[in-house]
Amino acid sequence: MTGKYSRRLFLTLGFTSLIVSGCEKGNQNTTTDTSSGSSSGTTTNTSAGTGSNEGGAGGKKYKIVYIPKNTGNPYFGAVEDGLKKAATELGYEYSSVAPATADAGAQIPFIKEQAQRGVDAIIITPNSPEVTARALKEVMAKKIRVITVDADLTGHEDSRDAGILPTDAKTTGQSLVELMSGLTGGKGDFAILSATTDAPNQNQWIKYMKDTLQGPKYKDLKLVDTVYGNDDSQKSQRETEALLTKYPNLRGIVAPTSVGIKAAAQVVEGHKVADKVQVTGLGLPSEMRRFVKNGTVKKFALWNPSDMGYLAGQIAVGLLKGDIKAAPGTTFKAGSLGEHKFGDKNVVITGPPLVFDQANIDQFKF
Amino acid sequence: MRFREIGILVFLVILAGATTVREPRFLSAKNLTDILLDIPLLMVVAMGMTMIILSRNIDLSVGSTLGLSAIIVGFIFKSNPNFPVWAGAIIGILVGLLLGALNGILVTWLRVPAIIATLGTLNVFRGLVFVVSGGQEVGANDIPPSLIELSRTSPIQLPWIVIFAVLVTIATHLFLRYTRTGREIYAIGSSPKAARLRGIQVEKVVFLAFTLTGGFAGLAGIMYASRYGFINPLTTGAGLELSVIAATIIGGTNILGGSGSVPGTVLGCLLLGVINNALVITNLSAFWQLAIYGVVILIAVAVDSLIRRQLERAAVDQTR
Numbered sequence: 001m002t003g004k005y006s007r008r009l010f011l012t013l014g015f016t017s018l019i020v021s022g023c024e025k026g027n028q029n030t031t032t033d034t035s036s037g038s039s040s041g042t043t044t045n046t047s048a049g050t051g052s053n054e055g056g057a058g059g060k061k062y063k064i065v066y067i068p069k070n071t072g073n074p075y076f077g078a079v080e081d082g083l084k085k086a087a088t089e090l091g092y093e094y095s096s097v098a099p100a101t102a103d104a105g106a107q108i109p110f111i112k113e114q115a116q117r118g119v120d121a122i123i124i125t126p127n128s129p130e131v132t133a134r135a136l137k138e139v140m141a142k143k144i145r146v147i148t149v150d151a152d153l154t155g156h157e158d159s160r161d162a163g164i165l166p167t168d169a170k171t172t173g174q175s176l177v178e179l180m181s182g183l184t185g186g187k188g189d190f191a192i193l194s195a196t197t198d199a200p201n202q203n204q205w206i207k208y209m210k211d212t213l214q215g216p217k218y219k220d221l222k223l224v225d226t227v228y229g230n231d232d233s234q235k236s237q238r239e240t241e242a243l244l245t246k247y248p249n250l251r252g253i254v255a256p257t258s259v260g261i262k263a264a265a266q267v268v269e270g271h272k273v274a275d276k277v278q279v280t281g282l283g284l285p286s287e288m289r290r291f292v293k294n295g296t297v298k299k300f301a302l303w304n305p306s307d308m309g310y311l312a313g314q315i316a317v318g319l320l321k322g323d324i325k326a327a328p329g330t331t332f333k334a335g336s337l338g339e340h341k342f343g344d345k346n347v348v349i350t351g352p353p354l355v356f357d358q359a360n361i362d363q364f365k366f
Numbered sequence: 367m368r369f370r371e372i373g374i375l376v377f378l379v380i381l382a383g384a385t386t387v388r389e390p391r392f393l394s395a396k397n398l399t400d401i402l403l404d405i406p407l408l409m410v411v412a413m414g415m416t417m418i419i420l421s422r423n424i425d426l427s428v429g430s431t432l433g434l435s436a437i438i439v440g441f442i443f444k445s446n447p448n449f450p451v452w453a454g455a456i457i458g459i460l461v462g463l464l465l466g467a468l469n470g471i472l473v474t475w476l477r478v479p480a481i482i483a484t485l486g487t488l489n490v491f492r493g494l495v496f497v498v499s500g501g502q503e504v505g506a507n508d509i510p511p512s513l514i515e516l517s518r519t520s521p522i523q524l525p526w527i528v529i530f531a532v533l534v535t536i537a538t539h540l541f542l543r544y545t546r547t548g549r550e551i552y553a554i555g556s557s558p559k560a561a562r563l564r565g566i567q568v569e570k571v572v573f574l575a576f577t578l579t580g581g582f583a584g585l586a587g588i589m590y591a592s593r594y595g596f597i598n599p600l601t602t603g604a605g606l607e608l609s610v611i612a613a614t615i616i617g618g619t620n621i622l623g624g625s626g627s628v629p630g631t632v633l634g635c636l637l638l639g640v641i642n643n644a645l646v647i648t649n650l651s652a653f654w655q656l657a658i659y660g661v662v663i664l665i666a667v668a669v670d671s672l673i674r675r676q677l678e679r680a681a682v683d684q685t686r
Contacts, residue, residue, distance in 0.1 A: 070600065071496070071501040071599075071600070072496070072499070072501040072502065072503060072598060072599045072600050073503075074502070074503060074505075077502075100496070100600060101600065197652045197653055225649075227646070227652065228652040232601060233594050233596065233598070233601065234594065237594065238400075238404065238642060238643070238646050239646050241397075241400040241646075242400075242643070242646035242647040244396070245389075245391050245394060245396055245397045245400070245647055246389065246391065246647055246649070262505075262506060262595075262596065263594075265506075266506070266594065266595045270517070270518050271396075286505065286507070287505045287506060287507070287596075288506075289506075289507050290506045290507045291506065
């Protein structure tokens with residue numbers, strides 16, 4: 001009797017814990033990584049500006065922190081390289097902290113913690129405009145400068161001083177279609193492998209790609225499908241394999257996400273169809289090197305994320321010193337990147353995407 | 367074939383049929399190969415999970431074990447590009463065995479309930495992944511090409527990683543079915559008390575099951591690197607435990623231990639592989655995929671238990 005009872009209890013307990021464990025996993029990881037992220041990030045980077053004599057106004061050394069979407073993403077590592085480069089030039093104290101997962105609210109405790117620590121500026125790649133904006137607005141009220149990098153607080157632009165975007169969505173969409181057209185001779189079926197269904201950047205680029213395809217120059221280029229790999233390599237590879245199955249005449253795949261393009265390249269290489277199906281899109285040179293060298297991928301594009309980081313560092317210090325006024329239409333000089341301009345809603349565009357191929361890929365480290 | 371496996375087999379056939387109606391290319395050789403290549407990883411880990419669940423335990427840490435083994439081997443390859451692949455594979459398996467043994471010690475000697483112990487190590491191992499990697503990914507440039515070839519080439523028509531999975535599966539089947547220790551796992555799951563009274567060394571057997579499962583997860587880590595061509599600290603292996611437990615339970619293994627079989631688990635893995643494939647090739651809205659995935663699993667288990675009950679009733683009627 002008791003045996004049977006305890007057995008049933010075990011079952012219920014087992015299941016509840018199973019569910020709880022599933023739910024808690026995200027949080028748990030975040031906490032695990034808070035320590036590893038801040039310890040590795042902060043300690044290695046704090047010294048970045050020490051060598052320089054150029055302090056802030058009145059010899060004050062500005063504390064600037066960068067909060068990427070999540071840890072372990074080499075793309076944000078490249079943004080950090082730019083921020084570190086600006087730190088050595090301008091002499092600010094640089095650090096970086098990040099949550100383990102890119103969940104909507106995951107950055108909020110980090111934002112509050114950094115404000116508490118007394119940083120002068122927070123540079124952030126927000127996970128979610130709505131959720132992050134409120135926390136940032138509170139921070140701005142404490143006279144901390146806030147700059148977004150790579151993604152903007154669309155609809156909540158008053159919650160940051162300036163927003164740095166890689167390139168405008170329209171140019172990106174056009175460049176991607178142009179790349180696909182060049183690789184396929186302007187003819188044939190192609191598909192898009194995107195990130196998540198709700199990824200704002202990707203959705204905008206896809207929209208402009210579709211607009212561009214309306215042009216007479218691309219009348220023989222046909223977009224047959226848009227699939228979503230959720231920026232998970234396993235799902236992205238599965239989606240790519242399904243594309244090859246569903247469309248035997250497929251000539252190309254455009255993946256406007258660094259995870260997607262890698263996955264697509266891996267599959268096309270594995271199925272030995274690189275001569276038939278052209279893979280292109282947005283990717284990191286460091287991750288794509290093997291595929292470009294062995295001919296699986298002929299060309300792909302990306303803006304320079306370290307330029308964005310560098311620009312963010314320059315703007316942050318300029319704003320803190322008062323050398324730069326963030327107002328639409330104003331121009332300013334951003335160190336070695338030259339003149340840039342605040343556009344509508346204080347958006348700063350870094351520059352057009354770079355195209356990588358066998359000839360130039362070795363020059364890029366990120 | 368026993369009742370348990372028939373239900374799931376019927377559902378598999380229905381699902382495959384429905385998918386083929388919607389997309390005839392489901393049955394193309396290319397697509398079937400894709401499915402076959404998608405499941406070895408799941409299958410290898412599920413072999414361990416079957417042993418563990420049979421012994422009335424659970425291991426939630428398998429995904430993190432896979433991740434930690436993979437990232438350690440990945441960084442070895444990254445810093446020594448000429449490191450032999452076979453040696454890397456052995457290190458991966460050894461790391462897995464070690465982590466599995468740790469789970470075993472917690473569960474048997476320290477008497478921490480398996481669900482709590484492995485929930486803890488799930489996080490500890492994942493945390494160590496970040497410590498080892500510093501948050502950095504091991505990318506396509508750092509995985510040796512010969513390792514990647516293991517999921518593309520083979521002596522026969524099936525790539526190496528499929529062969530590995532089949533070997534592990536056969537070995538587990540033989541172990542559970544024909545060795546004394548294998549039968550003891552069933553006995554422990556049916557009733558740990560009775561098993562002890564019969565003189566079975568429960569701790570030793572359970573420890574062995576956890577250790578082997580860790581080793582399987584380590585092997586799966588190498589297979590992951592081969593198949594996906596990169597190891598990411600955050601995503602590699604994350605959430606795998608739930609798919610593996612699902613495959614095992616769908617395959618008819620009793621969550622309370624004592625009954626279940628390797629062929630059942632194989633069918634469970636196959637079913638998950640077919641569902642994953644069907645979802646992407648039938649052009650279902652991406653917004654619905656996750657929900658449909660869950661619903662199909664629930665239907666699978668429901669259909670299975672329905673058929674099983676019918677068959678059992680029929681069997682009872684016959685004996686009357």
